Amino acid sequence: MRVEMKNLSKHFGRVKAVNDFSVILNDGELVCLLGPSGCGKSTVLNMLSGILPVTGGKIYFDDEDVTDLPPEQRGIGLVFQNYALYPHMTVLGNICFPLEIQGLPKAERIQRATEMAELVHMEGMLHRKPKELSGGQQQRVAIARALVKRPNLLLLDEPLSNLDARLRLEMREEIRRIQLQTKVTTIFVTHDQEEAMSISDHIVLMKDGFLQQHDDPQALYNEPANQFVADFLGNPPINNIKGAIHSGFFVAQNGDKVRLPETDGAPEGVKVHLAIRAESFMMADEGDESCLHCTVENVYQLGKEEMALLNFGDTQVRAYLSFDYGLKAGDEVTLQVRDRGVFLFDLETGRRYA
Ligand SMILES: Nc1ncnc2c1ncn2[C@@H]1O[C@H](COP(=O)(O)OP(=O)(O)OP(=O)(O)O)[C@@H](O)[C@H]1O
Numbered sequence: 236m237r238v239e240m241k242n243l244s245k246h247f248g249r250v251k252a253v254n255d256f257s258v259i260l261n262d263g264e265l266v267c268l269l270g271p272s273g274c275g276k277s278t279v280l281n282m283l284s285g286i287l288p289v290t291g292g293k294i295y296f297d298d299e300d301v302t303d304l305p306p307e308q309r310g311i312g313l314v315f316q317n318y319a320l321y322p323h324m325t326v327l328g329n330i331c332f333p334l335e336i337q338g339l340p341k342a343e344r345i346q347r348a349t350e351m352a353e354l355v356h357m358e359g360m361l362h363r364k365p366k367e368l369s370g371g372q373q374q375r376v377a378i379a380r381a382l383v384k385r386p387n388l389l390l391l392d393e394p395l396s397n398l399d400a401r402l403r404l405e406m407r408e409e410i411r412r413i414q415l416q417t418k419v420t421t422i423f424v425t426h427d428q429e430e431a432m433s434i435s436d437h438i439v440l441m442k443d444g445f446l447q448q449h450d451d452p453q454a455l456y457n458e459p460a461n462q463f464v465a466d467f468l469g470n471p472p473i474n475n476i477k478g479a480i481h482s483g484f485f486v487a488q489n490g491d492k493v494r495l496p497e498t499d500g501a502p503e504g505v506k507v508h509l510a511i512r513a514e515s516f517m518m519a520d521e522g523d524e525s526c527l528h529c530t531v532e533n534v535y536q537l538g539k540e541e542m543a544l545l546n547f548g549d550t551q552v553r554a555y556l557s558f559d560y561g562l563k564a565g566d567e568v569t570l571q572v573r574d575r576g577v578f579l580f581d582l583e584t585g586r587r588y589a
């Protein structure tokens with residue numbers, strides 16, 4: 236099912252939780268709704284499900300305006316962080332429950348619930364109670380229970396945040412497998428950028444109730460719309476060096492210069508951040524006027540790679556540099572930046588110039 240949110244807003248008194256939010260999701264996609272705590276992710280989800288009335292704007296499922304439709308008529312499956320399974324019911328009972336409410340005959344209920352249990356790989360534990368399951372298994376049951384009604388839209392609100400790191404990794408891949416198998420349009424809320432990058436077709440990134448960027452994961456990383464997007468995605472985080480624009484160069488506070496590609500309307504003298512991904516440094520050539528003078532503070536071996544922690548003036552910079560240079564603490568290095576993974580943002584507004 237195609238989902239359209241058009242100029243959606245939600246205000247709780249003076250708190251403007253969601254503002255002028257417009258996003259279209261294509262049928263069969265898995266979209267991650269990403270952003271820091273309090274940015275309005277759950278509020279968006281709750282408006283889609285109908286639990287919260289909207290303050291303004293419209294919601295369309297395919298071409299139908301569902302803005303004022305009650306939750307039970309929206310055909311949505313919901314999964315929350317705290318699995319919310321019924322403790323006195325078995326796995327099978329829990330998965331069957333939504334169909335019981337719908338008044339389906341018992342044989343059909345059991346058949347559909349068993350199919351769902353197979354989909355989430357819980358067919359061997361149908362008669363266990365929730366307390367006899369691990370967190371990951373409970374979340375599998377919660378997903379099966381949400382899918383058994385054959386929803387047109389599956390909404391998952393931070394479904395993995397109660398799980399330990401390994402199980403989280405396993406379950407996010409499971410959710411992707413189940414989603415691809417069922418082809419149900421899915422919105423997955425998370426504040427974990429790596430989780431979002433790894434499983435989604437598209438990412439919707441929010442901040443303070445406003446949409447920042449809606450794109451595929453690589454585009455968010457490679458072409459961030461503003462400073463916030465650049466900072467939010469990537470591990471290690473992007474390096475930001477303060478300076479100003481002069482005659483086609485970025486000029487840092489110590490006078491070091493970096494030649495710029497075409498900038499998009501950056502005025503002469505404007506204060507900016509030169510933002511550089513850790514993988515976008517290389518050693519400068521002898522006599523290159525476009526370079527940054529840094530001092531090595533430390534070098535880390537990261538499995539197959541080496542990462543240098545450097546000081547550029549009082550700014551710490553992280554850079555992937557080859558083992559071959561044999562860098563060690565105290566070394567002076569002169570770095571150049573690559574074309575890719577280097578951006579220019581207005582220091583005050585975060586607007587992107589290049
Ligand atoms: N019922 C409510 N009454 C008043 N303010 C609310 C209510 N629900 C949410 N808010 C506020 O709206 C904003 C967005 O909240 P929301 O729960 O959507 O954030 P979130 O992105 O889901 O955060 P988290 O990652 O912590 O779950 C927050 O500032 C929150 O305090």
Ligand SMILES: [Mg+2]
Pocket residue numbers: 276277278392
């Ligand atoms: Mg939330």
